[in-house]
Amino acid sequence: MYKFKKINSRITAYLLVPVALLLLIMGWGGYLLASDHLQNLWAEAATLQLQRAAHQVDMRFDEPKALINLFAEASGKPGAWLTHKIILDQLRSQDGVVRADVSLSEGYLQEAGAASEMRGRMGQASAAPGRMERLSEMAIRRRGGIQVASPVFDTDESRKTVSLTSEFLDENDKPVGRLEVVMEWSHLIQAVQAEGVWRTGRAILADNQGRILARNPSASMESLNETADPLELKTLEALKAKESGTLIYSEDPLQFSGFYKLREAPWTLVLIAPGEEVLAPILKSRNYYIAGATLEFFIILLLIRMVTTKTVASIKEVSDAAKKVSRGDYSPHLETKYRDEMGTLVRDFNTMVVQLEERARLKTSINLAMEVQQNLLPQDSVKFQGLDIAGTSVYCDETGGDYYDFIHFDSMGEQCMAVALGDVSDHGIPSALFMTTARALIRCRASLGGGPAAIVEDVNRLLCRDTQQSGAFMTLFYLELDAGKNKLTWVRAGHDPALLYDPASGAFEELGGKGLAVGVRCQWGYEENHSTAWGPGKIILLATDGIWEARNPRREQFGKERFRESIRRSAHLGPEGIIQAVLDDLTAFRQDAAIEDDITLVVIKDES
Known part of the structure; x- marks a missing residue:
């Protein structure tokens, strides 16, 4: 093969012929890629639109369903009659709620001495308060989930309505009644009609069997089973099998469809769009591309010799400057002489040098932030009134959102100490800042x-003021130990339960309880849990989910059972030894897989 001595000749010979072929291949390949990309973009956008519209409807079901669940939970507790009345009043005051009534079953009425009365409604004169008070005093539970009926025309209300029904059983699984909430159909469908998805293409709201509840544009067809459109039939089959998805009908005419099932009702949103609408940008630019490619072929031939000489010199200048940057010298700043690709390269190089220098400074700052955050965590194990306490945090980034602390103030008494462990949503610098704020608030309070x-509760209320815009939150386990009384008192704010392990019996006990993560709802009331099962030799373990959710190269999770087995094997060691044994087992399980989440573990052992 002939070897060219100059880059000008080599570029001319090697580019002239390949450019024509390359432009042809790129044109066809670009069209296919752009077409596929536009299809994917439409699928993503349609799914997001459908999800958002479905969420709007789900939100209108959330509050009534939450109150129905609260109705069942309040039964059998002191003041349940008044609580039930308040819940019903709140249900009736909800936007879109037509009525909310409790119906007593025939069997329950007979047992209550009212065989002649087949139905009673709370808050009405026909329902005897004594029987309703008895219902409220009973420990009842819901039968299955809350049922959402299809919209029907309510002749009593002269409008289309949807019913939410929950049946209640007593302790013997006998039906005692049901709670029915009737909502306006127009109130629910407005949430969808206000979204852009309802005004794009053909939008349909159907139940999971294909019965059409609403559509735009309107049509007389009542079910997707009646359609002659093959894409609608394929969509019907798909929505019966999956929660969401998109389909393509490649025959003439080309069409696309997407669907998304609601979470709170047995309904599905469907969107169908014509192919020419989805691919309009690429079809319009195809002819322009062909003309431009032909012109470009001839222009390239003329520009090759003009550009190559200057380009070679500019490349050498950039190369020399890059060598200086590689040695840590960020002073080179190249003069931009051209406005072509070479000029772009020089400008990008100058921008890169500035960003590399900023990145170096940022790396230094991050390292300093990591050092500061690590210093906020307890540096040593603690021995307190016969208790041996140790903890550790391993972050997957330089900074993280896991937090633990050992807290003792004079106001707590000489025999009491608290241990807090939290896990901020996400990880990295934002989570580290949230963790620092939470630590300061917890200690201060x-x-x-x-x-x-x-x-x-006070910490949650203060954090909520900072998280209204960001949506950040933190799960928290706050444990107070009274060494004098061998008593444990704790609050579980959305975090995994702590574990109480007895080496003598080899049994684990979960320190559970109810509670929402802090930073979610300002007025949430947290409950205290107590235990006196604490004693010499026993071990308490507080941990974040980064331990049992760690994965190996086969994507298997470490799991809580492996975690417990690691504790059993190392229970004879002190807290620091137990922590190290767990970390060693975790490292051996992960092999060379990266840490995907922050890992925190606190071990408390009674050595008295």
Whole structure:
């Protein structure tokens, strides 16, 4: 093969012929890629639109369903009759709620001595308060989930309505009644009609069997089974099998469809769009591309010799400057002489040098932030009134959102100490800042005294003010130990339960309880949980999900059972030894897989 001595000749010979072929291949390949990309973009956009519209409807079901669940949970508790009345009043005051009634079953009425009365409604004169009070005093539970009926025309209300029904059973699984909430159909469908998806293409709201509840544009067809459109039939089959998805009908005419099932009702949103609408940008630019490619072929031939000489010189200048940057010298700043690709390269090089220098400074700052955050965590294990306490945090980034602390103030008493462990949503610098704020609030509030529930409630209320826009939150486990009384008091704010392990019996006990993560709802009330099962030799473990959700190269999770087995094997060691044994087992399980989430573990052992 002939070897050219100059880059000008080599570029001319090697580019002239290949450019024509390359332009042809790129044109066809670009069309296919752009077409596929536009299809994917439409699928993503359609799914997001459908999901958002479905969420709007789900949100209108959330509050009534939550109150129905609260109705069942309140039964059998002191003041349940008044609580039930308040819940019903709140249900009736909800936007879009037509009525909310409790119906007593025939069997329950007979047992209550009212065989002649087949139905009673709370809050009405026909329902005897004594029987309703008895229902409220009973420990009842819901039968299955809350049923959402298809919209029907309610002759009593002269409008189309949807019913939410929940049946209640007593302790013997006998039906005692049901709670029915009737909502306006127009109130629910407005949430969809207000979204852009309802005004794009053909939009359909159908139940999971294909019965059409609403559509735009309107049509007389009542079910997708009646359609002659093959894409609608394929969509019907798909929505019966999956929660969401998109389909393509490649025959003439080309069409696309997407569907998304609602979470709170047995309904599905469907969107169908014509192919020419989805692919309009690429079809319009195809002819322009052919003309431009032909012109470009001839222009390239003329420009090759003009550009190559200057390009070679500019490349050498960039190369020399890059060598200086590689040695840590960020002073080179190249003069931009051209406005072509070479000029872009020089400008990008100058921008890169500035960004590399900024990145170096940022790396230094991040390292400093990591050092500061690590110093906020307890540096040593603690020995307190016969208790041996140790903890550790391993972050997957330089900074993280996991947090633990050992807290003791004079206001808590000489025999009491608190241990807090939290896990901020996400990880990295934003989570680290949230963790730092939460630590300061917890310590400040704990110093003022009060029980764990009061402390967590005040911290939650303060954090909510900072998270209204960001949506960040933190799961928290706050444990107070009274060494004098061998008593444990804790609040579980959305975090995994702590574990109480007895080496003598080899049994684990979960320190559970109800509670929402802090930073979610300002006025949430947290409950305190108590235990006196604490004693010499026993071990308490507080951990974040980064331990049992760690994965190996086969994507298997470490799991809680492996975690418990690791504790059993190392229970004879001190807290620091137990922590190290768990970390060693975790490392051996992960092999060379990266840490995907922050890992935090606190071990408390009674050595008295």
